[in-house]
Amino acid sequence: MTRRDFLIKWGVYALALLPVWFCEVYLLNRYPLFGVSPMLLPLAAVAVAVLEGTVAGAGFGLGVGILCDAVYFNPDGAMTVGLCLLGVGAGALAQYVLRQNLLGCLLCSLLALLCIDGARVLVWLIGGKAALPALLSLAGREIAWSMVFVFPVYALFLWVFRRVPKKTVL
C-alpha cells in the first residue's frame, strides 16, 4: 500500500467518525433514554480494531482517544491511553480468540464498555462521592443503551472497511 493509499484509507475512517461524533455529542445527548445517553466514540474505536487488527486498532484508538479528551469535559488523558489500549485488546481478541465479525464486535464492545465504566465506578468509589448501587445502576443503563448502537456503528465501519485498501503499513 502506498503512502497515498494509506492517507486515503485513514482519511475515510476519520470521515466516517464524524457522523458518530456528531450523533454522540450533539444529538443523542439531548434525548436520553432511561436517563442516559449512549457512548459511541469508544464503539467506533472497537469496531475499527475488530476489522483491522491490533496495530490499526491501537492507532485508531489513539486518534479517537485524543478526540474524546478534546471534546469531553474535564480531560485527564485517560481516554487517550484507554482507547488505545482497548483498540489493541479488541484487535487481538477479534484476531486470535473471536472472529472479525459482528459477534466479535459485540463481545469486544461489551468488554470495552465494561472496562471504561468499571474504571469510572472505581474512581467514584475511591473518591467516596457516590454509593455503589447508584454507580452500578448508571453504568448498567449506560452500557445497555450503548450496546444498541454497536449495530449501526459496526455497519458504518464495515462499509468503509470493504471500500478501503486492506493491508496497513505503519
Added chain:
Amino acid sequence: MKDFFRHNGILILIAAILLALVTAVVSMLLGGKANPLANLVGIITTPVRNGISAVTNWAEERYSDAFELEQMKEELEALKQENAELKAKEREYESAIQENKRLYNLLELTPKDKQFTKEAAMVTARTTSNWESTLTLSKGTNQGIAVDNCVVDEYWNLVGVVAEVGENWCTVRTLIDANVELGGQLVRTGGAAILEGDLALMEQGKLKLTYLPENSQLMSGDLVTTSGRGGIYPSGLVAGHVEEVRTDASGMTDYAVIVPETDLDNLQQVFVIKDFTIVE
C-alpha cells in the same frame, strides 16, 4: 500479537501514554482554562454547535406550538391567577419598602446594594457524559468569563458555575452536578447549609442540602438561595426549593432534597456573573 510488536504497535502505545501524560499535566497546570487542543476543537466546533442549537431549539418550539397548546393555555391561566395575587402582595410591600427607606435615612445606615456585571450567553450544547451535568455556552475568555463565575437564568435562578473556559466558549457545571458544592441558605429560617450535587439525584434533576442547621424545621417548598459565604459566589441567587427531608444511608444525618428553580432541560439563554459587589 507478533504483528503488533513488529509493526510499530509499541510505539503507538508509548505515544498514547506520553500524550495522556501531557494532557493530564497541561489540564492540571491550566486550572480550568481549556488545554490548547480542547480550546482549538471548541473554537472550530462553535459554529456547528450554534447551528445545531438554533435548529433544535426551533424544532422544539414548533413541536411545543403544535402539540402542547392545551397545556400552555392551562399554564397561562394559572400564571394570570398567580400574577393577580403577586400584584396584590406588591401593593402591600410598597408601603413596607417606603417605611424601610425612611428608617434607613433616620438611622443613617448604608442601604443594601447589589451590583452585578453580567454577560449574556446562549446554551449551545449539553452534557455528553452521563456522569456529569454540564452546559456549553457561547462566550469565553474573549468576553471576560473566568472559572468560578456564577451562571443564572433570566429570573436570577442559579444555573451553575463556570468550570472550564476556552476563547469563545465555556463549560458550566450545573448546580445538580455531583461535583458541585456551594454554600446555601434557607430563606425562611436564615439557616446556613451546603448545597451539594449527588449522582443518584442528578438523574432526577435534583440536588441535596446537607449539614442542615440543628433543629431546623424544614417545610416542603422552603426556598434555598446561595449564602455567599467565602465571597466567591454572590449571595441571594435562588437555587431551588425543598422537596422533602431524607435520612442518609448511615441513619445519622438528615439531608433535604432540593428541586432547582431553573429549568435546566430547556435553557436557551443564560447570564454569566463576571463580577459583583454586595453591600449587606
